[in-house]
Amino acid sequence: xxxxxxxxxxxxxxxxxxxxxxxxxxxxxxxxxxxxxxxxxxxxxxxxxxxxxxxxxxxxxxxxxxxxxxxxxxxxxxxxxxxxxxxxxxxxxxxxxxxxxxxxxxxxxxxxxxxxxxxxxxxxxxxxxxxxxxxxxxxxxxxxxxxxxxxxxxxxxxxxxxxxxxxxxxxxx
Amino acid sequence: xxxxxxxxxxxxxxxxxxxxxxxxxxxxxxxxxxxxxxxxxxxxxxxxxxxxxxxxxxxxxxxxxxxxxxxxxxxxxxxxxxxxxxxxxxxxxxxxxxxxxxxxxxxxxxxxxxxxxxxxxxxxxxxxxxxxxxxxxxxxxxxxxxxxxxxxxxxxxxxxxxxxxxxxxxxxxxxxxxxxxxxxxxxxxxxxxxxxxxxxxxxxxxxxxxxxxxxxxxxxxxxxxxxxxxxxxxxxxxxxxxxxxxxxxxxxxxxxxxxxxxxxxxxxxxxxxxxxxxxxxxxxxxxxxxxxxxxxxxxxxxxxxxxxxxxxxxxx
Numbered sequence: 201x202x203x204x205x206x207x208x209x210x211x212x213x214x215x216x217x218x219x220x221x222x223x224x225x226x227x228x229x230x231x232x233x234x235x236x237x238x239x240x241x242x243x244x245x246x247x248x249x250x251x252x253x254x255x256x257x258x259x260x261x262x263x264x265x266x267x268x269x270x271x272x273x274x275x276x277x278x279x280x281x282x283x284x285x286x287x288x289x290x291x292x293x294x295x296x297x298x299x300x301x302x303x304x305x306x307x308x309x310x311x312x313x314x315x316x317x318x319x320x321x322x323x324x325x326x327x328x329x330x331x332x333x334x335x336x337x338x339x340x341x342x343x344x345x346x347x348x349x350x351x352x353x354x355x356x357x358x359x360x361x362x363x364x365x366x367x368x369x370x371x372x373x
Numbered sequence: 374x375x376x377x378x379x380x381x382x383x384x385x386x387x388x389x390x391x392x393x394x395x396x397x398x399x400x401x402x403x404x405x406x407x408x409x410x411x412x413x414x415x416x417x418x419x420x421x422x423x424x425x426x427x428x429x430x431x432x433x434x435x436x437x438x439x440x441x442x443x444x445x446x447x448x449x450x451x452x453x454x455x456x457x458x459x460x461x462x463x464x465x466x467x468x469x470x471x472x473x474x475x476x477x478x479x480x481x482x483x484x485x486x487x488x489x490x491x492x493x494x495x496x497x498x499x500x501x502x503x504x505x506x507x508x509x510x511x512x513x514x515x516x517x518x519x520x521x522x523x524x525x526x527x528x529x530x531x532x533x534x535x536x537x538x539x540x541x542x543x544x545x546x547x548x549x550x551x552x553x554x555x556x557x558x559x560x561x562x563x564x565x566x567x568x569x570x571x572x573x574x575x576x577x578x579x580x581x582x583x584x585x586x587x588x589x590x591x592x593x594x595x596x597x598x599x600x601x602x603x604x605x606x607x608x609x610x611x612x613x614x615x616x617x618x619x620x621x622x623x624x625x626x627x628x629x630x631x632x633x634x635x636x637x638x639x640x641x642x643x644x645x646x647x648x649x650x651x652x653x654x655x656x657x658x659x660x661x662x663x664x665x666x667x668x669x670x671x672x673x674x675x676x677x678x679x680x681x682x683x684x685x686x687x688x689x
Contacts, residue, residue: 251462252459285386321456325459
């Protein structure tokens with residue numbers, strides 16, 4: 201009997217934890233997208249008003265971003281300063297693949313970030329701003345969509361976790 | 374960072390190998406010229422050389438190393454720090470100053486807006502001119518442009534590549550530092566093309582002395598006014614004056630009691646006097662000393678120094 205109770209508690213708690221994990225992931229993704237929006241907006245300002253070159257701009261971003269993007273920005277700025285034969289696009293893409301793995305961003309988000317890198321660096325300032333604006337509006341859309349569903353989803357995941365735990369326990373009993 | 378490193382850093386990987394392999398002394402190197410699908414040319418010790426595929430100096434263009442479009446693109450990326458947009462204003466003028474104060478001239482297809490050049494694209498010609506800091510090169514002329522601690526309004530006249538910026542730089546350094554015990558002079562430098570101080574992120578890479586304030590990348594006319602109001606310099610130094618606004622700012626500076634040291638393209642005082650804008654200042658005898666350089670013998674060779682009436686004070 202004791203064993204059964206322990207088993208039931210373990211099943212329910214692990215399922216609940218799974219539910220919580222999923223709901224947390226979606227909340228973290230929203231948080232990270234908002235963070236990204238903040239940093240890209242700073243980058244936009246740096247380019248628009250300061251005419252700051254990219255290595256310097258990313259170094260500045262790395263210094264003031266304690267969150268998930270610090271490693272990524274630092275990597276990009278360091279690699280850019282090495283001048284070792286890679287194009288900006290290559291450095292940016294490797295950076296996304298290497299340093300954004302620990303984040304909760306999904307594949308689509310990362311693809312969007314990679315495609316931002318394709319147009320950074322060359323052309324004139326106006327073009328840079330337009331590219332960044334396009335990315336920001338995409339990001340904005342994503343954030344809006346997510347913030348509408350985030351409450352429902354977290355609730356759903358949480359309840360689903362607990363319920364599935366109870367369900368499995370009942371079946372096993 | 375030494376000169377060799379500064380230059381190699383901005384070249385594409387292949388060109389870096391070629392230049393590093395050629396074993397040349399970067400202190401003697403004056404220019405590197407890159408043109409798409411054309412041979413790599415360097416100006417070394419006042420002479421033109423090709424560099425061949427075995428990384429050797431060569432005076433014949435047979436077997437010379439040919440620069441490809443890709444290398445050009447890569448080099449441009451390095452020169453601009455992957456950020457061409459940040460150098461929009463510089464590119465519009467036709468050159469970028471890189472770390473170390475070296476000037477990179479560019480040409481390609483101009484994008485125009487009305488009769489103004491908006492930008493350059495498809496950059497296919499690059500000329501890297503190495504800046505040389507020769508400390509002490511102004512020592513022989515200092516007695517002619519200074520009396521006790523007072524500096525005369527001085528105009529340095531020289532053809533392009535004659536060494537006027539190098540001379541100006543050393544004059545600034547010496548009058549700013551002053552003699553070992555004597556008092557130095559506060560100098561304000563408007564460095565429109567970042568050539569004099571070669572500022573990198575606001576910090577001068579060349580030694581311009583301890584009493585020098587530098588306004589980097591600022592149009593000369595506006596910059597001179599700003600410096601006079603903000604830093605109260607005793608001497609104002611500018612490079613390559615020429616436009617109408619420059620002349621107005623020069624007059625303003627003189628009226629404020631500042632002494633001027635400026636450079637201009639030309640070959641003699643007579644040559645300058647015929648130019649419409651600067652000629653007027655010469656006729657009005659505003660400049661008290663003229664230093665004429667002549668690069669025919671060697672760079673930085675001082676041909677004559679004369680005063681406002683044309684009396685020769687020094688003959689090289």
